[in-house]
Amino acid sequence: xxxxxxxxxxxxxxxxxxxxxxxxxxxxxxxxxxxxxxxxxxxxxxxxxxxxxxxxxxxxxxxxxxxxxxxxxxxxxxxxxxxxxxxxxxxxxxxxxxxxxxxxxxxxxxxxxxxxxxxxxxxxxxxxxxxxxxxxxxxxxxxxxxxxxxxxxxxxxxxxxxxxxxxxxxxxxxxxxxxxxxxxxxxxxxxxxxxxxxxxxxxxxxxxxxxxxxxxxxxxxxxxxxxxxxxxxxxxxxxxxxxxxxxxxxxxxxxxxxxxxxxxxxxxxxxxxxxxxxxxxxxxxxxxxxxxxxxxxxxxxxxxxxxxxxxxxxxxxxxxxxxxxxxxxxxxxxxxxxxxxxxxxxxxxxxxxxxxxxxxxxxxxxxxxxxxxxxxxxxxxxxxxxxxxxxxxxxxxxxxxxxxxxxxxxxxxxxxxxxxxxxxxxxxxxxxxxxxxxxxxxxxxxxxxxxxxxxxxxxx
Amino acid sequence: xxxxxxxxxxxxxxxxxxxxxxxxxxxxxxxxxxxxxxxxxxxxxxxxxxxxxxxxxxxxxxxxxxxxx
Numbered sequence: 001x002x003x004x005x006x007x008x009x010x011x012x013x014x015x016x017x018x019x020x021x022x023x024x025x026x027x028x029x030x031x032x033x034x035x036x037x038x039x040x041x042x043x044x045x046x047x048x049x050x051x052x053x054x055x056x057x058x059x060x061x062x063x064x065x066x067x068x069x070x071x072x073x074x075x076x077x078x079x080x081x082x083x084x085x086x087x088x089x090x091x092x093x094x095x096x097x098x099x100x101x102x103x104x105x106x107x108x109x110x111x112x113x114x115x116x117x118x119x120x121x122x123x124x125x126x127x128x129x130x131x132x133x134x135x136x137x138x139x140x141x142x143x144x145x146x147x148x149x150x151x152x153x154x155x156x157x158x159x160x161x162x163x164x165x166x167x168x169x170x171x172x173x174x175x176x177x178x179x180x181x182x183x184x185x186x187x188x189x190x191x192x193x194x195x196x197x198x199x200x201x202x203x204x205x206x207x208x209x210x211x212x213x214x215x216x217x218x219x220x221x222x223x224x225x226x227x228x229x230x231x232x233x234x235x236x237x238x239x240x241x242x243x244x245x246x247x248x249x250x251x252x253x254x255x256x257x258x259x260x261x262x263x264x265x266x267x268x269x270x271x272x273x274x275x276x277x278x279x280x281x282x283x284x285x286x287x288x289x290x291x292x293x294x295x296x297x298x299x300x301x302x303x304x305x306x307x308x309x310x311x312x313x314x315x316x317x318x319x320x321x322x323x324x325x326x327x328x329x330x331x332x333x334x335x336x337x338x339x340x341x342x343x344x345x346x347x348x349x350x351x352x353x354x355x356x357x358x359x360x361x362x363x364x365x366x367x368x369x370x371x372x373x374x375x376x377x378x379x380x381x382x383x384x385x386x387x388x389x390x391x392x393x394x395x396x397x398x399x400x401x402x403x404x405x406x407x408x409x410x411x412x413x414x415x416x417x418x419x420x421x422x423x424x425x426x427x428x429x430x431x432x433x434x435x436x437x438x439x440x441x442x443x444x445x446x447x448x449x450x451x452x453x454x455x456x457x458x459x460x
Numbered sequence: 461x462x463x464x465x466x467x468x469x470x471x472x473x474x475x476x477x478x479x480x481x482x483x484x485x486x487x488x489x490x491x492x493x494x495x496x497x498x499x500x501x502x503x504x505x506x507x508x509x510x511x512x513x514x515x516x517x518x519x520x521x522x523x524x525x526x527x528x529x
């Protein structure tokens with residue numbers, strides 16, 4: 001066993017861990033988990049969940065274990081194209097992840113197994129739908145034993161969804177601060193009074209938080225713990241009903257209707273689409289990130305051609321609308337995610353290394369940066385030099401649109417502020433980008449002043 | 461229903477050591493969480509049982525009245 005690297009997010013559970021060797025992902029299953037693993041595989045539960053696309057598949061491999069003393073088996077799990085985190089999901093993505101977790105728990109119970117944890121990080125998105133990625137989360141059900149993962153489920157799913165639904169959608173970002181989900185006392189304080197009249201939120205959040213406070217640091221008697229099977233199923237059903245009722249009725253934000261609020265004609269819009277399409281076909285990328293994707297009109301130019309595409313946007317409404325389209329059309333290659341490029345997802349957790357930063361998940365084969373640069377340069381005061389450097393780090397190929405100061409969309413940004421952006425013009429733009437990229441092609445869009453470029457990274 | 465929950469909650473709080481667990485797990489299930497889970501489980505369990513009996517009762521009444529017709 002030589003060049004293995006342990007995946008930094010899988011250290012908490014003593015049942016096993018993930019590791020990479022020669023860029024292949026493996027999972028060591030420890031002896032302590034052998035009984036549960038065999039039960040998962042032999043009971044038919046694994047097969048059932050995989051057949052329903054609810055659990056990642058794996059194959060058992062003959063591979064030397066990194067930690068021999070504990071090793072029971074080595075498995076090679078199916079890979080997820082892009083790892084995302086709950087603070088990057090839209091409301092419906094988190095809700096779907098919650099319902100998937102409960103669905104898995106319900107099915108597991110029929111096979112006499114339970115989920116021993118219920119963290120949102122155990123769910124990822126594959127082909128547009130949530131899928132459970134932790135094969136070692138299942139353990140044999142013991143009659144009378146309560147659900148160990150109950151608190152974690154409330155913190156990771158019910159509390160954030162309730163806050164996003166009943167208070168403010170931006171509270172989903174609390175995930176960035178609280179790695180193990182939103183503390184229930186905080187959720188209880190933040191939620192409006194009306195939520196106390198809703199059975200699921202009254203019990204699973206408000207009373208739950210009170211109960212946690214009451215029993216804080218109290219020694220307890222294990223023998224008196226008992227939850228019948230019917231009650232166990234009742235708790236899951238109650239959570240399911242509570243989650244299902246949560247809705248988010250959004251009002252249009254600044255960018256939600258961006259496509260109907262553009263300043264260019266149908267001709268220019270179609271011309272832009274054709275140019276991007278041409279650049280994508282020419283480049284034939286393995287994967288694409290569309291930054292500032294809005295509801296994904298241009299992202300679909302790649303995802304519709306079976307290129308795995310991630311559509312990032314800062315606006316929760318745009319990401320929500322985009323994901324609704326993915327669900328509606330059953331799209332397999334598009335993953336809409338929430339991201340503020342001016343403050344992208346950082347490294348989080350233990351040793352600052354448990355959850356990966358946005359940059360750490362790059363480079364990608366191609367980035368689309370359409371109608372984006374003026375937001376970075378003018379709304380956020382980022383010099384063109386820094387923007388060019390940023391793109392150099394994240395992509396091998398770049399399709400970027402330059403929008404000159406004369407454009408009404410840029411003028412709109414300058415209405416309320418002094419124009420201090422003397423360097424913001426096409427000459428400086430090209431000069432700065434040519435430091436890091438080779439400009440392969442460029443073309444004006446229709447009858448507008450906007451220019452689209454296809455560039456190749458000089459170093460990646 | 462709300463009153464029922466509140467009563468159950470208060471009653472259960474008054475019994476020391478009721479439904480508490482220090483069950484072995486790699487994540488801390490939390491005593492307060494175990495308690496409230498047991499309470500909700502019991503309430504929902506009773507509600508389900510009542511619902512089942514109610515449907516059975518209704519079926520019996522309606523079933524027999526349909527037979528009468």
